[in-house]
Amino acid sequence: MIRLLLLTLLATPTLADEIWVTNEKDDTISVIDTATLEVTRTIPTGERPRGITFSHDYSRVYICASDSDTVQVMDPATGEILHELPSGEDPEQFVLHPDDKHLWIANEDDAVTTVVDVDSRKVVAQINVGIEPEGMGVSPDGAIVVTTSETTNMAHWIDTRTHQIIANTLVDSRPRHAEFTASELWVSSEVGGTVTVFDVATKAEKAKIRFAIPGVNDDLIQPVGFEFTPDQSTAFVALGPANHVAVINMQTHEVETYILVGRRVWHMAFNRDHSQLFTTNGVSGDVTVIDVASRSALKSIKVGRFPWGAAFRPTE
Amino acid sequence: MFRIVLTIAILATAAPAWAELPVAITYLRLEVDRPPVLSNLDPVPEDLGIAGAEIAIADTQTTGSFLGHSYSLTLASIPPGGELTTAAREALKTSRLILIDADPATILSVADLPEAQGALLFNVSSGAENLRSGDCRANLLHTIPEDxxxxxxxxxxxxxxxxxxxxxxxxxxxxxxxxxxxxxxxxxxxxxxxxxxxxxxxxxxxxxxxxxxxxxxxxxxxxxxxxxxxxxxxxxxxxxxxxxxxxxxxxxxxxxxxTAWAPVIESWGAVQLQNRFEDHALRPMRGLDYAAWAAIRAIGEAVTRTGSSDPATLRAFLLNPDFQMDGFKGRGLSFRAWNGQLRQPIAVVNSRALVTLAPVEGFLHQRNEMDTLGLDEPESACTAFKGAP
Incomplete structure (x- = not known):
């Protein structure tokens, strides 16, 4: 079955797209070829690379080098560091604004969110938020950025025009990741073990998603990264040391199934047609490839130590 | 006799228009004359425990400043041989949330004060079993693990x-x-x-x-x-x-x-806490620091979620089975309903690295694997927590 699928993939005219994975404890990026599902390149980075995202035209890749206190800008074709951006201390995660010009960065050690202009390479604003900011989400229209703070247990809603906090909403313990849909904000809480869904218009809590896996203790179910399918019908949520990814129906907010992946699953990225999902597994040091249609794991790919972030790169 | 060594009153940075909720916490310490030891390599820090409380107040106040809650920490530290109960009576007039850093007998004498009834006390220093068993008190929770x-x-x-x-x-x-x-x-x-x-x-x-x-x-x-x-x-x-x-x-x-905590813990976001602590105290964080930190974080979590500083309300919230708090040890922390002990993983460490974080995989429990560590419900003779809180 697996072999057949692989053969099918190999038979497809190869686009040679890539998934880029940051290895937190190796100071490298592993580049996975989405056709062969092999690591084709390992690229050195600054210290403790975590968040990773591409510019809209994929000509640049931004990397949070947390312990180097900088965001590195790399040419993805050559792996060369073009320059560094002033990121504030200990950048962990960021989100690129729809304007393709402003990076919104969570400075984990500093309790601030930093806004950097990627062209002028200047800090535009710093906004005081809660302790240990991490999750960063931007609304599709670019009007609102949300920072979640792990120790303050809040989602801070920031007006991107004025750089002012317009609302603070409590979430469950240790929020890690935030993503907007067209009308909702989703926030995962690692220790609380939940995903909270907010209505963006009212900023009121709309649903709370809980998880239960037979044979896995509740306190090991720790939601972290998640991704939505483009039609916003299905969400995939990484559950950390529970070693599973939950599949959620986004209309009913019900969990439909759980997929067993590697150990301490953290973040994830889709391939070009969203038929495959690549999850980073921190403790086992590998990436699990999930077949989205059948909701099953296809393959594990060995990468570096403590793979953290993942991002898709088309190569043509 | 009653000397306030330091008072930290952090005012909310963004003063909201609505009424502030003051949350007054006191750290009550009976200093001890430590016996001489063979080596002078690792002196016990003067601010052991207190530094953990200070960092927790700062952490908690950031949440408070978004919600209009204003936390303050007062330290009352009594020289060795002094009467902690006198200081405790004084403190309880203005502060109904108390951290106690003392020997087991002194902790009990404070918990039994008429003035302490209806207050909420946290033992941050003693691992003595009797405090979690026959000598437990309904107004006394424990954030330091028992021996x-x-x-x-x-x-x-x-x-x-x-x-x-x-x-x-x-x-x-x-x-x-x-x-x-x-x-x-x-x-x-x-x-x-x-x-x-x-x-x-x-x-x-x-x-x-x-x-x-x-x-x-x-x-x-x-x-x-x-x-x-x-x-x-x-x-x-x-x-x-x-x-x-x-x-x-x-x-x-x-x-x-x-141990409850050690500088070698670096996973589960712990590096952030270690960094904040070391920036503040200029030394590594120890178990007693962690216990004091956890006590104030628990208070802060309860105040944040209930919007109240009433000790009875906070106590009921903390003892609710749904309560979960992050403690940078990979599992949510909660309180045992039978004796008020903070349920937490225990770090087994050497001087250079974490060996493992217990409970060790394979040691199972019908309720929570962390209850394989310390006094489980059938083993504790505590009855003060039974019935209505």
């Missing part, structure tokens, strides 16, 4: 490694004896043998003669996998390893140590 939780964690590791035969060396201080007793009980619980015991009675200066004295002292032991040391005052334990007759690892108060 039994630490020794259970150690025995889980020894059992997992199949290092099942041990010998025990015990110091002369009451804390050493109590820890040795906890080691014996945990050894029985987890099927570890203590094949022989010796009391540490030496009065020579070991800094000069460890190579000569320790081999002779340990030569008579039957063969064993591990040497356990009960040396809670940090006196002789450091000299055992690499000097014993047989080349065996040391565990207990030295070597492989079970």
């Amino acid at each position: 039994a939780a630490r020794t259970d964690a150690l025995m889980q590791v020894l059992q997992r490694k199949q290092w099942q035969t041990t010998v025990l060396v015990t110091g002369s201080h009451p804390a050493d004896q109590a820890f040795a007793e906890a080691l014996r009980r945990s050894a029985t619980k987890f099927g570890i043998t203590i094949a022989a015991e010796k009391d540490w009675t030496f009065d020579t200066d070991l800094r000069e003669s460890t190579m000569d004295e320790i081999p002779r002292f340990t030569e008579g032991f039957p063969d064993h996998d591990v040497i356990l040391v009960a040396d809670e005052t940090d006196d002789f334990g450091r000299y055992i390893e690499h000097n014993a007759w047989l080349p065996r690892p040391v565990a207990g108060s030295d070597g492989m140590v079970p």
Whole structure:
């Protein structure tokens, strides 16, 4: 079955797209070829690379080098560091604004969110938020950025025009990741073990998603990264040391199934047609490839130590 | 007599228009004259515990400043031999949330004050079993792990490694004896043998003669996998390893140590807490710092979620089975409903690295695996927590 699928993939005219994975404890990026599902390149980075995202035209890749206190800008074709951006201390995660010009960065050690202009390479604003900011989400229209703070247990809603906090909403313990849909904000809480869904218009809590896996203790179910399918019908949520990814129906907010992946699953990225999902597994040091249609794991790919972030790169 | 050594009143940075909710917390400490120890390498920090409370207040106030909650921390530190109850009475007039850093008898005398009824007290310093069992008090929660939780964690590791035969060396201080007793009980619980015991009675200066004295002292032991040391005052334990007759690892108060917190914990976001602590205190964070930190974080979490500073409301919230708090140890922390003990993982560490975080995989429990550590419900004689809170 697996072999057949692989053969099918190999038979497809190869686009040679890539998934880029940051290895937190190796100071490298592993580049996975989405056709062969092999690591084709390992690229050195600054210290403790975590968040990773591409510019809209994929000509640049931004990397949070947390312990180097900088965001590195790399040419993805050559792996060369073009320059560094002033990121504030200990950048962990960021989100690129729809304007393709402003990076919104969570400075984990500093309790601030930093806004950097990627062209002028200047800090535009710093906004005081809660302790240990991490999750960063931007609304599709670019009007609102949300920072979640792990120790303050809040989602801070920031007006991107004025750089002012317009609302603070409590979430469950240790929020890690935030993503907007067209009308909702989703926030995962690692220790609380939940995903909270907010209505963006009212900023009121709309649903709370809980998880239960037979044979896995509740306190090991720790939601972290998640991704939505483009039609916003299905969400995939990484559950950390529970070693599973939950599949959620986004209309009913019900969990439909759980997929067993590697150990301490953290973040994830889709391939070009969203038929495959690549999850980073921190403790086992590998990436699990999930077949989205059948909701099953296809393959594990060995990468570096403590793979953290993942991002898709088309190569043509 | 009652001296306030320092007062930190952090005002909310963004003063909201609505009424502020003040949350007054007092750190009450009875200072101790520590017995002299052989080595001067690791003095006990003056601000042990207090620095943990300070960092927790700062952490908590950031949430408070978004919600209009204003936290303050007052320290009342009484010199050795002083009357802590007098200071406690004074503190309880203005502060109904108290952290106590003292010996078990003194903690009980504060909890039993008429003024303390209806207040909420947190034991941050004593691992004594009786405080969680027959001598428990309804107004007293515990954020420092009991000794039994630490020794259970150690025995889980020894059992997992199949290092099942041990010998025990015990110091002369009451804390050493109590820890040795906890080691014996945990050894029985987890099927570890203590094949022989010796009391540490030496009065020579070991800094000069460890190579000569320790081999002779340990030569008579039957063969064993591990040497356990009960040396809670940090006196002789450091000299055992690499000097014993047989080349065996040391565990207990030295070597492989079970503890609430240690500087070597770096996963689960712990580096952030370690960094904040070290920036503030200019030293690594210890177990008592962590217990004080956890107490204030628990108060803060309860105030944040209930919008109240009433001790009874906060107590009910903390003892609710749904309560979960992040403690940078990979699992949500909660309080045991039968004796008010903070349910938490125990770090088993050496000086350079985390060995593991107990509960060790494979030690199962019908309620929560963390309840394999310390006094489980059937083992505790505590009745003060039964019935309506």
